[in-house]
Amino acid sequence: MSQQVPPPPSRLRKGFLVIGLVLLILGFFFFYLGSVTNIDHVTTYQNVANLNSGGMSWNLAPLFGSVYIYPANPQTVQTVTVQPHDYLTVSFQNVSYGSTNGTIYIVFFSPIDSESESFNAPPGGQRIVAYSPYGSLDFTNKANFETTIQVYLFSQNTDNIIPIITTLNHYERPQWVYFGVGVVLSLLAVIPIFKSKK
Numbered sequence: 001m002s003q004q005v006p007p008p009p010s011r012l013r014k015g016f017l018v019i020g021l022v023l024l025i026l027g028f029f030f031f032y033l034g035s036v037t038n039i040d041h042v043t044t045y046q047n048v049a050n051l052n053s054g055g056m057s058w059n060l061a062p063l064f065g066s067v068y069i070y071p072a073n074p075q076t077v078q079t080v081t082v083q084p085h086d087y088l089t090v091s092f093q094n095v096s097y098g099s100t101n102g103t104i105y106i107v108f109f110s111p112i113d114s115e116s117e118s119f120n121a122p123p124g125g126q127r128i129v130a131y132s133p134y135g136s137l138d139f140t141n142k143a144n145f146e147t148t149i150q151v152y153l154f155s156q157n158t159d160n161i162i163p164i165i166t167t168l169n170h171y172e173r174p175q176w177v178y179f180g181v182g183v184v185l186s187l188l189a190v191i192p193i194f195k196s197k198k
Helices: 009-036 176-197
Strands: 039-050 056-060 065-071 078-082 087-092 105-111 126-132 136-140 147-155 161-172
Touching: 009 176, 039 065, 039 078, 078 161, 087 105, 105 136, 126 136, 126 147, 147 161
Parallel strands: none
Antiparallel strands: 039 161, 056 065, 065 147, 078 147, 087 136, 087 161, 105 126, 105 147
16 A cells, blocks of 8 residues: 655645745735725715795806806705715706796806915805806816815806706725735735745
8 A cells, every 4th residue: 555655845835835925916916906996986966956036146257257146955055075086967957947048057166275266256265166058067076185066056047947966976995895805815825924934
């Protein structure tokens, strides 16, 4: 009867080392995956802007001239906190209960920081970040800090009630599940690497 000869210690050490290195590489791969993967959270707000009342007259020359300003939410100004890399969309369908005289603009305001300058932007201490006359407006926060956006409608001589849909795509990074897997794999890699040195 032939007896099995155990593999030499040097082969065992190499095997443990290879297993440890593979686990370590996989751990770093999951760390990388966690740092580049976003978790997408979508929040949708639905408001109805009443352009029949409550409009504040403001002169926004040279961009708009004299206009009426309406908050997207009649009860309170709609304020959305936009984190870095978040994507904000505001849109409306022109469902008219009256007659619209003039273009309706969607306008995003943001508080003025020390590096920004205002050009007659209402309300005081705000600046215009973006605007659109096409019933839809998108904004991506490309800065590395959060910003606050206030949503308004501008128009001239408007008699209308408009449903407003505001959608915020919030991206969370890093992806903690991938980071957790990376930590477990990296810790497991330590065991065969230490065994390979014995």
